[in-house]
Amino acid sequence: xxxxxxxxxxxxxxxxxxxxxxxxxxxxxxxxxxxxxxxxxxxxxxxxxxxxxxxxxxxxxxxxxxxxxxxxxxxxxxxxxxxxxxxxxxxxxxxxxxxxxxxxxxxxxxxxxxxxxxxxxxxxxxxxxxxxxxxxxxxxxxxxxxxxxxxxxxxxxxxxxxxxxxxxxxxxxxxxxxxxxxxxxxxxxxxxxxxxxxxxxxxxxxxxxxxxxxxxxxxxxxxxxxxxxxxxxxxxxxxxxxxxxxxxxxxxxxxxxxxxxxxxxxxxxxxxxxxxxxxxxxxxxxxxxxxxxxxxxxxxxxxxxxxxxxxxxxxxxxxxxxxxxxxxxxxxxxxxxxxxxxxxxxxxxxxxxxxxxxxxxxxxxxxxxxxxxxxxxxxxxxxxxxxxxxxxxxxxxxxxxxxxxxxxxxxxxxxxxxxxxxxxxxxxxxxxxxxxxxxxxxxxxxxxxxxxxxxxx
Amino acid sequence: xxxxxxxxxxxxxxxxxxxxxxxxxxxxxxxxxxxxxxxxxxxxxxxxxxxxxxxxxxxxxxxxxxxxxxxxxxxxxxxxxxxxxxxxxxxxxxxxxxxxxxxxxxxxxxxxxxxxxxxxxxxxxxxxxxxxxxxxxxxxxxxxxxxxxxxxxxxxxxxxxxxxxxxxxxxxxxxxxxxxxxxxxxxxxxxxxxxxxxxxxxxxxxxxxxxxxxxxxxxxxxxxxxxxxxxxxxxxxxxxxxxxxxxxxxxxxxxxxxxxxxxxxxxxxxxxxxxxxxxxxxxxxxxxxxxxxxxxxxxxxxxxxxxxxxxxxxxxxxxxxxxxxxxxxxxxxxxxxxxxxxxxxxxxxxxxxxxxxxxxxxxxxxxxxxxxxxxxxxxxxxxxxxxxxxxxxxxxxxxxxxxxxxxxxxxxxxxxxxxxxxxxxxxxxxxxxxxxxxxxxxxxxxxxxxxxxxxxx
Numbered sequence: 001x002x003x004x005x006x007x008x009x010x011x012x013x014x015x016x017x018x019x020x021x022x023x024x025x026x027x028x029x030x031x032x033x034x035x036x037x038x039x040x041x042x043x044x045x046x047x048x049x050x051x052x053x054x055x056x057x058x059x060x061x062x063x064x065x066x067x068x069x070x071x072x073x074x075x076x077x078x079x080x081x082x083x084x085x086x087x088x089x090x091x092x093x094x095x096x097x098x099x100x101x102x103x104x105x106x107x108x109x110x111x112x113x114x115x116x117x118x119x120x121x122x123x124x125x126x127x128x129x130x131x132x133x134x135x136x137x138x139x140x141x142x143x144x145x146x147x148x149x150x151x152x153x154x155x156x157x158x159x160x161x162x163x164x165x166x167x168x169x170x171x172x173x174x175x176x177x178x179x180x181x182x183x184x185x186x187x188x189x190x191x192x193x194x195x196x197x198x199x200x201x202x203x204x205x206x207x208x209x210x211x212x213x214x215x216x217x218x219x220x221x222x223x224x225x226x227x228x229x230x231x232x233x234x235x236x237x238x239x240x241x242x243x244x245x246x247x248x249x250x251x252x253x254x255x256x257x258x259x260x261x262x263x264x265x266x267x268x269x270x271x272x273x274x275x276x277x278x279x280x281x282x283x284x285x286x287x288x289x290x291x292x293x294x295x296x297x298x299x300x301x302x303x304x305x306x307x308x309x310x311x312x313x314x315x316x317x318x319x320x321x322x323x324x325x326x327x328x329x330x331x332x333x334x335x336x337x338x339x340x341x342x343x344x345x346x347x348x349x350x351x352x353x354x355x356x357x358x359x360x361x362x363x364x365x366x367x368x369x370x371x372x373x374x375x376x377x378x379x380x381x382x383x384x385x386x387x388x389x390x391x392x393x394x395x396x397x398x399x400x401x402x403x404x405x406x407x408x409x410x411x412x413x414x415x416x417x418x419x420x421x422x423x424x425x426x427x428x429x430x431x432x433x434x435x436x437x438x439x440x441x442x443x444x445x446x447x448x449x450x451x452x453x454x455x456x457x
Numbered sequence: 458x459x460x461x462x463x464x465x466x467x468x469x470x471x472x473x474x475x476x477x478x479x480x481x482x483x484x485x486x487x488x489x490x491x492x493x494x495x496x497x498x499x500x501x502x503x504x505x506x507x508x509x510x511x512x513x514x515x516x517x518x519x520x521x522x523x524x525x526x527x528x529x530x531x532x533x534x535x536x537x538x539x540x541x542x543x544x545x546x547x548x549x550x551x552x553x554x555x556x557x558x559x560x561x562x563x564x565x566x567x568x569x570x571x572x573x574x575x576x577x578x579x580x581x582x583x584x585x586x587x588x589x590x591x592x593x594x595x596x597x598x599x600x601x602x603x604x605x606x607x608x609x610x611x612x613x614x615x616x617x618x619x620x621x622x623x624x625x626x627x628x629x630x631x632x633x634x635x636x637x638x639x640x641x642x643x644x645x646x647x648x649x650x651x652x653x654x655x656x657x658x659x660x661x662x663x664x665x666x667x668x669x670x671x672x673x674x675x676x677x678x679x680x681x682x683x684x685x686x687x688x689x690x691x692x693x694x695x696x697x698x699x700x701x702x703x704x705x706x707x708x709x710x711x712x713x714x715x716x717x718x719x720x721x722x723x724x725x726x727x728x729x730x731x732x733x734x735x736x737x738x739x740x741x742x743x744x745x746x747x748x749x750x751x752x753x754x755x756x757x758x759x760x761x762x763x764x765x766x767x768x769x770x771x772x773x774x775x776x777x778x779x780x781x782x783x784x785x786x787x788x789x790x791x792x793x794x795x796x797x798x799x800x801x802x803x804x805x806x807x808x809x810x811x812x813x814x815x816x817x818x819x820x821x822x823x824x825x826x827x828x829x830x831x832x833x834x835x836x837x838x839x840x841x842x843x844x845x846x847x848x849x850x851x852x853x854x855x856x857x858x859x860x861x862x863x864x865x866x867x868x869x870x871x872x873x874x875x876x877x878x879x880x881x882x883x884x885x886x887x888x889x890x891x892x893x894x895x896x897x898x899x900x901x902x903x904x905x906x907x908x909x910x911x912x913x914x
Contacts, residue, residue, distance in 0.1 A: 102563055104562075105562035106560060111736060111866065112864075112869060113743060113868040114743065116869075177636040179559075179634040185867040185870055273564035276564070278565065286570060317564065409641075409642065410569045410642040411569055412569060413569070
């Protein structure tokens, strides 16, 4: 893997623990984009993975120090639940995520008040607790790969605690440009930037996010940090294994039975404000309204599973999405045809079956650090499906020139792009489909990990 | 005034017309920031002013061609009311204003759909109608001063219709940085930028907005437009006249009767999302909650008059503001003391009386092209009031180094700044008050007009 010992630090770890009926600690593989990308590369190596305890089982595991299971060496970190909740909900999810994705309704949010300042202190405490465990556990001169904005202060803390370590920070989100970054009070903004910039290098999925981070550092700290751009990618073998699994084949048959010969537009997303679900459905509605020839001939499969439902913003958004889907279905459905197939269950084999059966992928985020679906789709698809992709996704870097751009706010333009893509025959889309497959397979997760280790030096 | 004949082009004109009981057309001076800045400089000159007909009287005036009244030569332009409404409400107010001030709740708005595309065509039609009247009316080689984003396409149209004219465009709003500008579909964005960049020069109240416009032009058009920064300023003589008027003195006496010896925090604003009214009140609430010594000793005078109530966003915002004010007053009021004096009536003499009596000005916008109140306040104040000013206002350029910065999103920080400013005694604030007065009077409206004429060449 590398010359140096490796320590991975992330909010979610590769294992989640539970106590079984006999009182034994049982480990299971965890989920999430970061984890599913990294875990297969780390399993079976000597790397140590440090992550927060998220469940009661995790908290029991935390008391045992380092746990070895399923090929991982995991150190789970028990934090005060209230402190963790404040840091995770108020600072990470409700503030930093919204900031980097440009999602604030600025006349109302954010509001840096006394309550927020308490949450900020909690965020500091969580970062310090992580840094102290790393400082205690990391072998001499280890490469420490700190993952994502939840742990932005860790590199700065480690520089003081363990100057021998080779720490990098990798961001899985976009990064706010200076004009948006300025929404943070200057003291908080400078603390975050300095925390990250203390790493040997800061990595991002796209050069665009790296440039935004550098611009913020120049403006607020007067320093030029070392950055690198390195996109994560789906693992072709993993994807092939899921696509050919029995579960996926069963789901595909079920889908085929519903769809028949109909064209199939597919999106797979969390129910997340940055994913731009509303305008995707509005564009489909526009297609059916202005191009009656597509009525009964196309189905929009929206595999959109709930996320972060502890935050009121997400509950409200889910309701808006579901209301809109219902309204469009009520408007256009005929006996035997429901225009939008909305599936809110997170079921990976079913999503992959939909990606196989798709004729058109719609990936239209407002802003997205990367977006793996834009690559997973072409990788497993059976029908040379075309890809409609927002240039605001980091994945645009890999897919530009082959994917068809959709401007995320342009509902009419998205409807036009859908109509155009749908009207290309399967035969005529073969070369575009092939080019998409090639682009999607250009990089592997191993390339991404190697870039991080190289940046750690 | 200038060597060249002058033509001023703006949405609102210096006069509004009505039909009196005898069927005669009667002209009155109009209102609005742009008009009140320009009108005194233009009255009595040969300049021609071209503006939209906004009332039934204006439409009658429009049929007469050029009207001379009150020292103005005005050509009022009758537009199809539905076309005008679509262009003004949907494109200008609900889209371009929100874009330049960064006010979109991007998960939901804007939405460039079929309806918007119709409004966009209306916006083009309005701009073309203006350009055609200018082309027909402007003397040979005239300096044409096109005002504000409503008329962004006019310079481009005039370049083709009347290449002899010396056209400039002046923006009274901020300008969106490239990352925000990209929210517009590229074809619309490029059309707007090209329309403005066709002017001999594009002016803004702050170099920051000029730089944002240039960056957008470089990115989207690949051209570097000629820009200039020139801030409008209040007219010291006008302000002195209002401040010493009988109406103002009556209002001041009424205010003094309510306030007694209490400290007085003052804001004067339209009820407008960019003005950041909610966080101003939240900061005041925080002050009363955490610094009980200020209870009963301070009043927050909020002179906030309704605006654009045809847009649902503004009605909703007004309701939120009024609910918050009521809640804070219910929380803290005591017999004889109401913490927030909320006055939603647009009454200039009363606002000026409040500016005279203020101890602290709170001007905390999210983003603001200029903000005249930040200069009008110090200009008329009797008590060396201190100025808390958001660096996101264009007026920051003039007032920086003397005004005290308040970060618009930092509610606790704004509460701290209020507490600090309130605790400076009148004697101790004399030099700061003097410096604010000097800064506020640095420029005059005549300087601003001269800069536009110089840029026209």
